[in-house]
Amino acid sequence: MENNLQHEDLLIKLRAKLNEEKVKLWETPYITQENGITQNFKDLAEKYAKDLSLENDVVHQALRELQLHSLERSKDNAEYKETGFAAFRIKATIPGEKPRMIKLQKKLDVLGTELIAAIATEIGVAENRVKLIFNGKVIKPTPSLEEQGLKNGATLMALVMAETPEEVKKEDTMYMEMKTVRDDATLLSEYVDELADDDEYMKLEDQSGKTVELPAAERRSLLVGLALHERGRAAAKQHDYPLALVLLLEADRQLSECRSSILKSVDNWAVLQLDISWSYLCLRSLPHAADAAQRLASAEAAFKDTYGEDHQRLIALKGSAANERVLLMRLYLLQGIVAYHQNKRADARDKLARAEQELNALRVDEDSVLTLMELGWSRAAARSGLRAAAGDRERAHHYLADRRAQRDRAREAHRLDRQRRALGVCADGSAVNAALVDGLVGMGYARRLAALALRNSNNHVAEAVRLIQEQPEMLADSDLSSDEVSTPSSEDSLVEPDNKLVAELEAMGYDTEEAKTALRMSRNHISGAVDRLVAGGGKVVQSDDPDNPSTSSGAVTKRKAKKHRRDKRRKERELALRRLNAAIRSEEDDYLDTSLTEEEEFLAQYKSLL
Structure with a gap:
């Protein structure tokens, strides 16, 4: 090099x-x-x-x-x-070989796949192992070259994987992996309101840990973009920069569909621009990336919007801007390298000097890192704490503990707020008391039914119990669709069977599931449950009355089908979340951690040239 x-x-x-x-x-x-x-x-x-x-x-x-x-x-x-034949120059990056410059001529009205195939033939590799990038976008097979912005004289990047069977297999699955990440994030975004309150992956937080509410129209693009970004960062950590760049560019395309006001509340978009430029550099293609300078300028402006001038907003939130210096160090380093290739040598020297200053401030003592790791902190967290505390071990430990507590408080407040909104308000305008709901659930009533009863009774427990037992028809939930709650006696509004009463019926020799069904239908009145079981010879007999949707076979089948669909969606979400968690990091502020090794190497190389 x-x-x-x-x-x-x-x-x-x-x-x-x-x-x-x-x-x-x-x-x-x-x-x-x-x-x-x-x-x-x-x-x-x-x-x-x-x-x-x-x-x-x-x-x-x-x-x-x-x-x-x-x-x-x-x-x-x-x-x-x-x-009408346009000339294209392609820099082919092949692992284990020097980059090759290839010239090809094609008409601009041909499809992208024709150019991809020609490059693959020229290099001597399979077509599905070539990924073309132009102006920060991956060339797609179906639109024409002109529709994708290519012009005569354009310079493109061609990413080609190595020839080993393992690498070929990884290349073949590159887009399948990207599709899996996109599909999983899309699935989770569609059902985000149904996920558990403590599910951290599906929350977008600002620098203080406060949740940023997502407009429904932009939720999908934002969450899919963030998921792809995290997966791209994971690939970059493994030095798989071809895969990282493809994922990061797709993340950029998704996030570009979101309003800038949403992106300004967090630093994800600015970090993404840095990560794309860093991948260009590690692929030795930064000088040929026409979009790099603009991406870095956008990142610098976004950091100012997010952190404030001189980082005053960031310092007010975190108490320190020390760890965010990692981002600034990379920004200055990349800007200096771009300026060098543009022959702006004075600007390059200035940016590289600022990068070196930030890099020196980020160095930490390895013994101190090991000491904090013995206290239970990860290596990344230990480095983060030491940078924030100017190398002081004790202060670093307290800083990390305070930051964790601050985030936990913010998330607990968010959880309680979601719980409050889910329970709704009473007829008099007051919020439904969550503790009273828990009390009714402990008495054997379904949570949804308990919440409805407390809404109608203005948080009076005795009145709520009376409504459940004597006037269930008053508890129709107007927030639910008619197919979910067709009558007050449908499955969703039945009392949960009391375990003690179930045990009594089991002691009488009745089947457990039949006992539970009888108790549900008799609202935990054991005498009524026994009557139903005796009448059915030990089994609960459903009425064939078609006018009674709660007991007709058609209604039962419909409820079972709905329950099956809900269970299936829940399993799909759990699998999607598991795949995403396995593919991306879960540690806080992981994107601010670096060993500084690569940065030091690039800094030394370009300083020597200047």
Whole structure:
């Protein structure tokens, strides 16, 4: 890589000199009619070699490379105007090999799959192992090249996996994995209100741990985008940057469908722009990523919106901005590298110097990290605490404990608020008392029925019990659809069978399930339950009266079908959540942790070039 960077550095310097002196290498007096070099060209190479203190042959070859490139561009433009065939230059990144530059010509009205197939043939790999990226987007097989924004002279990235069977299998499953993540997150987003209150994955929180409420129209795109982002970060941690980049770009596409006001309340979108740019860098493709500079500028603006000028909003929330310096360090480092490749050397030096300053402030003592790990904190949390506490172990421990307690309080407040809203309000406008609901549930009544009774009785327990036992028809829940609660005596409004009464009926020799059914239908009156069981010879006989939906066979079948569908959806959600949890991290602020090793290597390389 060092030699490639040195060669790129020479080309950058030569382009700057040519632009400054307005030299056009593709015109006379620097080229012959047969595209050969002239004495003027040789003199120019010798002059630049002295200016740059380099060998004449090295500068001569670099100038010739730039000259031939200009001639080729001019020829391509003329051919495009005449034939309609656009020229594309593709940088193919193949693990274990040097990056290859490929030139192909296609008409802009052909489908994306035709260009993908041509590149695969040129490289000598299977078509399904090539992923094309242009201007921050993955080229799709079906739309035309023009519809996907490609123009004559465009430069693309081609990601190609290695040839080992294991790597080929991983490449073949790349999009299947992305589809699985997207489908799982979509499923969870559709049923987010049915999930448990302590399910942390499905909550979007700001920096203080406060839940950000999601508009229903944007919930899917936001949650799918965040899930793909987390999965992409997990791939990047494993240094699987081709997979990471594909996932991160898809996450960016999903989040772009959300309003900016939602994204400004959290730093996820800014971090995503950094992660995409970092993947470009690790794939040695940052200079060829036309969208990198804009992404970094957007990230910098988003951090200011989220954290405030000089991080005052962040400090007010967290008490420290030390850990977020990881993001700023990467931002400055990436901006410095982009500026270097744009030949903005003064800007590059400034950004790299700021990156180095932040990096030095982030270093922590490894012995202190191990000490905190012995106290039960993870390595990432230990580094986070030490950075926030300026290296003081005791302060770091207290900082981490306080942060955990703060988040727990915020989540408990959110859980109670959701519980309060789910229980509803009484007829007099007061909130239904959750403790009274729990009390009625303890007496054997269904939670939903208990909540309805307390709403109608304005939190009077005795009146609520009377309504359940004597006037259940008053407890029709207007919030439920008619197919869920067709009558007050439907399954959802029946009393849960009392375990003691079930035991008594079992002692009489009745089957457990039949005993429970009889108690439900008789509202826990044991004499009524016994009468039903005796009349049915030990079994509860359902009435065939079609006018009674609570006892007709059709209604029972319908309720069983509904229960089956609910159970099936619940299992699907549990499996989806399990797959997502296995694929992504679960540790708090994991995105702020880094060992600094890669950052130090890139910083040293580009500082040496400057």
